Amino acid sequence: MALSPTRKAKVAIIGSGNIGTDLMIKVMRTSQHLEMGAMVGIDPDSDGLARARKFGFAATSDGVEGLIALPEFDDIEIVFDATSAKAHVVNAAALEPYGKRLIDLTPAAIGPYVIPAVNIDEHIDAPNVNMVTCGGQATIPIVAAVARVVPVAYGEIVASISSRSAGPGTRANIDEFTETTSGAIVQVGGAKRGKAIIILNPAEPPLIMRDTVYALVDGGSRSLEELTAEITESVEKMVGDVAAYVPGYRLKQKVQVQEIPSDQPVETLLAEGETTRPTHQVSVFLEVEGAAHYLPAYAGNLDIMTSAALQMADRIASSPKEAAR
Amino acid sequence: MSTPIYVQEVSLRDGMHAVRHRITPEDVKRIVIAADEAGVDAIEVAHGDGLTGGSVNYGPGSNSDWEWIEAAASVIKNARLTTLLLPGVGTIEDLRRAYDLGVRSVRVATHCTEADVSAQHIAAAREMGMDVSGFLMLNHMAPVEVVAQQAKLMESYGAHCVYITDSGGRLTMNDVRDRARAYRDVLNDETEIGIHAHENLSLSVANSVVAVENGVYRVDASLAGHGAGAGNCPIEAFIAVANLSDFKHNCDLFKLQDAADDIVRPLQDRPVRVDRETLTMGYAGVYSSFLRHAENASARYGVDTRDILMECGRRGLVGGQEDMIVDICLTKLAEREEAAS
Numbered sequence: 001m002a003l004s005p006t007r008k009a010k011v012a013i014i015g016s017g018n019i020g021t022d023l024m025i026k027v028m029r030t031s032q033h034l035e036m037g038a039m040v041g042i043d044p045d046s047d048g049l050a051r052a053r054k055f056g057f058a059a060t061s062d063g064v065e066g067l068i069a070l071p072e073f074d075d076i077e078i079v080f081d082a083t084s085a086k087a088h089v090v091n092a093a094a095l096e097p098y099g100k101r102l103i104d105l106t107p108a109a110i111g112p113y114v115i116p117a118v119n120i121d122e123h124i125d126a127p128n129v130n131m132v133t134c135g136g137q138a139t140i141p142i143v144a145a146v147a148r149v150v151p152v153a154y155g156e157i158v159a160s161i162s163s164r165s166a167g168p169g170t171r172a173n174i175d176e177f178t179e180t181t182s183g184a185i186v187q188v189g190g191a192k193r194g195k196a197i198i199i200l201n202p203a204e205p206p207l208i209m210r211d212t213v214y215a216l217v218d219g220g221s222r223s224l225e226e227l228t229a230e231i232t233e234s235v236e237k238m239v240g241d242v243a244a245y246v247p248g249y250r251l252k253q254k255v256q257v258q259e260i261p262s263d264q265p266v267e268t269l270l271a272e273g274e275t276t277r278p279t280h281q282v283s284v285f286l287e288v289e290g291a292a293h294y295l296p297a298y299a300g301n302l303d304i305m306t307s308a309a310l311q312m313a314d315r316i317a318s319s320p321k322e323a324a325r
Numbered sequence: 326m327s328t329p330i331y332v333q334e335v336s337l338r339d340g341m342h343a344v345r346h347r348i349t350p351e352d353v354k355r356i357v358i359a360a361d362e363a364g365v366d367a368i369e370v371a372h373g374d375g376l377t378g379g380s381v382n383y384g385p386g387s388n389s390d391w392e393w394i395e396a397a398a399s400v401i402k403n404a405r406l407t408t409l410l411l412p413g414v415g416t417i418e419d420l421r422r423a424y425d426l427g428v429r430s431v432r433v434a435t436h437c438t439e440a441d442v443s444a445q446h447i448a449a450a451r452e453m454g455m456d457v458s459g460f461l462m463l464n465h466m467a468p469v470e471v472v473a474q475q476a477k478l479m480e481s482y483g484a485h486c487v488y489i490t491d492s493g494g495r496l497t498m499n500d501v502r503d504r505a506r507a508y509r510d511v512l513n514d515e516t517e518i519g520i521h522a523h524e525n526l527s528l529s530v531a532n533s534v535v536a537v538e539n540g541v542y543r544v545d546a547s548l549a550g551h552g553a554g555a556g557n558c559p560i561e562a563f564i565a566v567a568n569l570s571d572f573k574h575n576c577d578l579f580k581l582q583d584a585a586d587d588i589v590r591p592l593q594d595r596p597v598r599v600d601r602e603t604l605t606m607g608y609a610g611v612y613s614s615f616l617r618h619a620e621n622a623s624a625r626y627g628v629d630t631r632d633i634l635m636e637c638g639r640r641g642l643v644g645g646q647e648d649m650i651v652d653i654c655l656t657k658l659a660e661r662e663e664a665a666s
Contacts, residue, residue, distance in 0.1 A: 156381050158648045163439060171442050175416040195380055198413040202438040202467075203641035212648035214381035253655040258625075265347065265387045268379055281381065285652050 008035040009317035010075045012067055014091055015082030016041030016048030016059075018167045019105055022294035023080055023306040024052060029293065031310055033317035037076045040067045064091040068098070078313050081106060084169045085176040092128060101316055102128040103309050106169070107176035113184040116311040117141040117241040124319050129312060132188070134301035135159030135198055136181040137308045138211040138242075138249070142284050143189030145238035146215045149230050153278040154216040154269045155191030157181065160199040162206035165299035174198065191215065193271040209288040209300035210252070216266055216278035224280075228257040231282055239286075246307045248289030248300055256283040327573040331517075331543040332564070333367040334360040335557055336589055337397065338409050339545075341373035342553035342614040343597050347387040350396035352592060357397045359584035360404065360548065364575040365560070367405040367430060370397045373553065373614055374645070375434060376408060376415035376423055382647050383614070390419075391426060398427035405430045405456065412442045414645065417449045424453050432488065433479075434460035436643045437467045440475040440482075447482040458519060458543070459484040462644050464504060465495040465610055473507040476518075486517035486543055489536065492644055494525025494554055494603075495610040501532045505539035519543035522558045524550055525607025527599050529558035534566055549585035551593070554613025555603035561585050595620075605631045609638030618647045626654035633657075 011027060011034050013020045020039070027034050039052030044061035052059040060066030067073060078101045081088045088108035095102060104111060111128030114120060118141055123129050132140065139157035146152055159181075170177070178196045185194025201207050219227045232255040243249045260266055260281050267277060288300030295302055337356055341348065353370065360368055370393050372378035372386050379386040386393075390408075398406055407430040408423050420431060431450050433443045443459060450457040459479030464472055476487040489496075489504045496504070501520065508518045520536035522529035522545065533544050546563045550556030561581040567574055595617065602620065606613055611634050619637070623630040636653045 154381075158382050158645075160646055160649075168441075171439075172445065174412045174442050175418070175445060178413065178416055179418075195377075197380065197382060197645065199643060199645040200413070200436065200439045200442065201641065201643050201646070202436065203643075207641075210649070210652075212382070212652075216381065253652060253659075256651065256655075265385050266381075268385045268387070268389055269381070283381075283648075283651060285648070285655070 008033055009077040010035055010037035011078045011080060011313060012038040012040060012076045013080045013082060014040040014064060014067065016043070016046040016052070017082065017169055018165070018295055018302055019306060020082035021048035021051060022302050023082060023309060024048065025293040026306050026310050028055070031314055033314045034078070038067060038070055038072050040064065064094045068094065076100060078103060078316060080309055080313070085173050103313055104128060104130045105305055105309050107133050107173055107180035109180050109183065113188050114312050115140045115184070115188050116245060116308050117238060118144045118188050120312060120315055124316060131305060131309050131312065132184040133177050133181045134161070134305040135177065135196060135211060136184045137304045138209070138286060138288050139213045140184055140189045141238045141242050142213040142235055142286070143185055143191055143215060145234045146217060146231055146282055147190030149234045150217040150219060150227070152191040152215045152217050153274060153276065154193050155185045155189050156195045156214040157185065158197045158199065158212045159301070160201055160207065160210045161301045162209070162298045163200045163202040164206050165295055165301055166200050192274060193269065206298040208298045211286040211288065213284040213286070215282040216260065216269065217280050217282055218276060219279045224257065224259065227280060228255065231255055231257060235284055245311050246288065246304045248291060248297070248303065250287055251284070252287045253285040327571045328537055329542070329573040330537055330567065331366045332560070332574055332576055333369060333407065333543060333545050334365040334547060334560060335369045335545050336547035336551035337393070338369040338371045339373060339553055339557050340547055340551035342617065343551055343556065344592055344594060345617055346372050346379065346384045348592065350388060350392050353393050353396040354400045355588050356548065356584070358400050359580070359588055361402055363577045363580035363584060365404050366575070367407045368397065368401060369407040369409060370394050371408045374414055375411040376419040378411070378414055391422065394423055394426045394428060407431065409434055409460070410446055411645065412446050417446055420446065420450060421453070424455065430456035432458045432460040434462055434490070437461040437464045437472050437475060440478040443479060444482045447479065447484050451483040457484050458486040458488060460488045460490050460521070462490045462492045463612060464489050464491055465493055465500065469503050469507045472504060473511045476508050477511045480512055480516045484516070486519050487512065488519035488521050490521040491523055491532065492612050493610040494523030494529070494607040494613055496532060497526070498528060498531055498535045501535045502539050505536050505541050509540040517542045519545065521545040523552065523607070523613050524555035524557065524599060525603050525613065530563050530566055533558045533563055534570060537572060548581065548589040550597055551589045552597065552613070554606045554616050555599045556597040559585070602630050602634070605634045609635050611637045612642070612644045615647060615650060618650050622650045622654045626658060628654045628657050
């Protein structure tokens with residue numbers, strides 16, 4: 001049973017920076033089953049808190065303890081955490097006794113990874129789900145799209161984002177970004193080993209987020225043409241699935257498939273103990289243009305992260321179990 | 326009065342780009358022994374893109390960083406074993422592993438405007454008790470006062486030294502002088518300054534000398550200039566000039582010449598020199614490691630290497646964006662098809 005049109009689940013957002021503020025605007029404008037309950041920050045002067053107050057939402061600059069103390073807290077069903085990996089560990093522990101559903105937008109990865117286009121229904125009942133990283137949301141669907149066609153021995157992603165779209169939380173969490181994304185390339189993407197690279201580019205005007213996915217695969221008995229056609233079809237379908245919730249998500253170039261040259265020492269990239277040498281390299285070039293809800297359109301990284309989190313929250317709120325509350 | 330300098334040999338890190346990150350641990354040992362015996366202060370070992378840089382994007386290494394570092398550590402006697410870490414590519418975990426294998430010095434590298442992503446890594450390296458430098462790459466891409474402030478940030482995180490890293494080989498001698506003075510003006514007296522030059526505009530020795538004359542202490546150089554693009558500052562030529570300029574160092578010129586000609590140059594499968602491609606990199610201000618990737622893409626997609634490199638410069642690509650080289654080729658091919666139809 002879905003929620004009746006009038007009943008919406010109340011949400012709180014911890015983290016009043018770029019991501020939290022963008023998410024707040026999405027909850028207000030595009031969500032079907034959610035409404036804003038409270039905005040939580042630690043900087044009383046933050047733009048996100050000021051906007052929340054202007055919109056008339058409960059707001060506190062006293063962090064998670066401030067949230068728990070709010071009169072509105074009891075009505076909150078879902079809490080988004082858009083702080084940092086370290087802060088999320090503290091926030092999750094503080095909220096644990098209250099039975100709220102947590103959606104973690106930091107790379108803390110306490111709960112299972114969710115990439116909506118790949119596994120949104122898998123962890124619908126988990127108390128805490130992790131949205132991986134912006135780069136992971138953009139690229140792991142493609143790894144999974146390749147992996148449903150052929151075995152992927154190794155998946156690698158390169159995410160290039162505009163310096164302006166990387167706030168202090170992102171900058172202080174670079175290692176967590178690469179580690180969490182690499183983990184999810186394997187666990188959700190289905191590659192045997194994963195590697196993630198993130199680049200900050202300060203060019204002006206700011207560059208739109210770019211993501212490149214490389215997969216080293218075993219093409220089996222297929223010809224290069226057959227392999228290219230099958231992988232292209234799967235990738236194009238997946239791009240459509242992601243674009244359904246991130247309209248600015250697109251394939252920038254034709255999917256490239258090539259034989260791995262015999263002198264390329266790809267064995268140093270494979271998982272430990274892996275003995276089968278992959279036959280082909282797949283390269284997929286993506287662009288993610290943001291919806292410009294908070295930061296301008298170049299910040300596709302922001303948009304894909306908050307859109308994915310919103311998808312998950314909407315799904316939780318509309319699930320039969322939640323509707324019975 | 327002679328000027329003291331600190332010479333770091335980089336052919337086993339930057340030079341990895343020149344041989345597409347393919348070198349046997351045996352050859353690593355030969356180079357380390359020769360450089361160590363020739364009296365360099367430090368020897369840097371890693372994939373060209375730093376620890377765990379081995380990837381599809383940058384090229385897989387013939388060996389892991391750990392195999393190369395182990396080989397180097399097994400023979401090094403006097404020089405300081407050093408490595409490189411790019412936040413966003415390698416992690417603190419990787420640095421710990423390098424430390425466990427005997428590495429005692431690290432350069433933490435960021436684009437010249439993004440110093441704040443290095444705070445975690447510099448602090449962690451200091452906690453391990455390592456010698457730590459900040460490495461502000463593609464230094465030419467930001468104004469003097471901006472890079473000086475970024476250097477100050479790295480100092481505040483705990484860096485003992487901050488480099489003017491001319492990854493594109495794009496700085497002229499006046500540029501280097503201005504940057505060295507600007508760093509010196511803002512940094513504490515005890516913080517050292519380093520120069521990392523590339524030969525793309527044929528200025529690497531001259532730039533390194535100008536740097537030392539303006540307060541720089543650490544100089545990167547490599548045997549036979551073995552490095553990305555047109556290579557790094559050739560150590561044997563630099564030491565010759567250092568002798569003539571009364572710089573104080575511990576290097577033996579003839580031993581370096583022998584190692585350059587007998588050991589390193591024969592390993593090169595593409596000459597490391599100023600030619601139309603590498604000169605174009607300096608001219609367009611492109612990250613030197615893009616060279617071999619651009620040449621590969623040129624051969625595969627039929628787009629002139631120089632057109633690719635100029636477009637890299639026009640797009641303002643930074644270190645690590647090698648994936649955009651193929652993107653550029655595919656975009657140019659699509660434009661060609663459109664023009665033809």
